[in-house]
Amino acid sequence: MKRRLAGALAVAGLLAVNPAAMAQQKISDGVVKIGVLTDMSGTYSDLAGPGSLLAVEMAVKDFVEKEKPNFKIEIVSADHQNKGDISANKAREWFDRDKVDVIVDLVTTSTALAVMKVAKEKNKITLVSGAASTPITNEQCTDTNVHWTYDTYALAVGTGRAVVQQGGKSWFFLTADYAFGHSLERDTTAIVEKMGGKVLGSVRHPFPAQDFSSFLLKAQASGAQVIGLANAGNDTINSIKQAAEFGITPKQSLAGLLMFISDVHTLGLKATQGMYLTTGFYWDYNDETRAWSKRFFESRKRMPTMVQAGDYSAVYHYLKAVKAAGTDDTMTVMAKMKATPVNDFFAKNGRIRDDGRMVHDMYLVQVKKPEESRYPWDYYHIRQVIPGDQAFMPLSESKCPLVKK
């Protein structure tokens, strides 16, 4: 028994190291199966959720029409309810039973990290477009993962640096009192001070909160030029709405450190005008982004968020790599993906680093005044294109074990 096991292991070992054997694998069971694991009903369902699924469907449709692959592509989707255990179980089921090859979206850090771990164990690919935290490509990076769209470092650096450059020297933070808010405040403080700005103080609000007027009055009393919102979702929406109500904006300006176009849409331009924010994608940036976004809009009746656009880009790039490599073998496809620059409507000359970070340009935008908006969803002035190598944490600072020097 023991000898037979050893023999089997030896054969498996040979197969694993022999590139010729791998090439012969071709597409496992003739189908490339994509799993969209996202928040279909909870807090993030508007910025990811059903829109993410649509984006992936569009990517597959476009790929089949344009590249005419000789393999079949299937999509499955599920609601992870923003829970790590549910996502890990689903991922396991998908990999083991349904032969899923790649999982995309993974909004919410806890679900992303949980699924990345399972995927690494099963030697499958994850394409994180939804989650923001830097540990995904830092302490907890894996060689089977790509972090596609954005991260908290890029948000902090993008908005923080740019706002100081635009003259916003003194800051006050309105921070959600939990890990995400604290790290966003810390990252942004570092960059503000590095740029010669000053942080006058901060107020930590319970998460989630409804009424922000007390905290906003504190921020107002600080006299800071910029109020940095280190919170997200409905907390951000209510902070902004109430800042306008109390006449705080536009005398002091707000910087939304994590905001999506869906938030701006909900709030309207009257309440958000003049705000700076950092995004990986804006639908009205050029002809290419407009063309794609309008197709998206026809189905969803909403313009895509950066998460959804990123999902499309990631899946398309993955499928191209599968076709070029002629196999869906994980390591071969990952190598191909990393060797090929990302060039589509979402990213120009994007590249995937060894830690799994997809480096691409980010945009610093300022929300338009109501009278400047000429058509529906005409929300942003692009104030600055932040080159990828400035937007993301340099590899030299990375704590990812894969890039240990």
Add this chain to the structure above:
Amino acid sequence: MEIFGVPLQALMAQLLIGLINGSFYAILSLGLAIIFGMLNIINFAHGAQYMMGAFCAWIGLTYLGINYWWALLLSPLVVGLTGIIIERAMLQWLYKLDHLYGLLFTFGLALIIEGLFRYQFGISGERYPVPELLAGGMDLGFMFLPNYRAWVVVASLVVCLATWYFIERTKLGAYLRAGTENPKLLQAFGVNVPLVITLTYGFGVALAAFAGVLAAPIFNVNPVMGSNLIIVVFAVVVIGGMGSILGSIVTGLGLGLIEGLTKVYYPEASAVVVFVIMAIVLLTRPAGLFGKER
């Protein structure tokens, strides 16, 4: 001038804000107190009904062009009517059982209602503009007070006091109170007690919806707005004394003020201060500040 390191002006501003939030607590806990007093049902769906009030106003404005002032009248009527249907179709079978069944039932109901709204409207919610007449604000010297917030305090105080007067000082109110004490005896006098109970539930729900309409221009109208608030409101009811009308009004306003003060001196604790007070009150006066031991 500073009080414990906080400028007087800032303190006054925070107290005013506290009063404004307190008036929301008061009006919501009042509805809960009335429902508990009459029906013995701990109405966990109250938050969802508050949210329905806000959405009802938004739907009216967006699709039917019904303005804020009409919404203030119509939303409570519509949502109150759904309350009456719920009471007739479902709740009335639970009165004979332990309180827990009513609580669990309405909790489930709240989850279903929220789920339906989330499915229909998404999670980011919708915005509801401040009515023209109340736009802008006034400079009080120590703070900028939005007119709309001032209106919220006035409107909720008026409704709270009117409700209190109705229950404590009118004949119909007397029936209501008698019904809580001894429904059988009241029935013997020829009063249609089940009808009184149904209308009471409808009225309690209408109060929640009224608060929802008041809240719509301040907060973002979204499916979870009620569940974020309901736990605090329950604490208010417990502190005031379950079922006590005056207790819920006074504690609602008082706790709003205390919460406001906490936000000045130690913001991190502002979410728990109400529960700390609840624990202390329960340990020293289990029936609540204004409640009677049963």
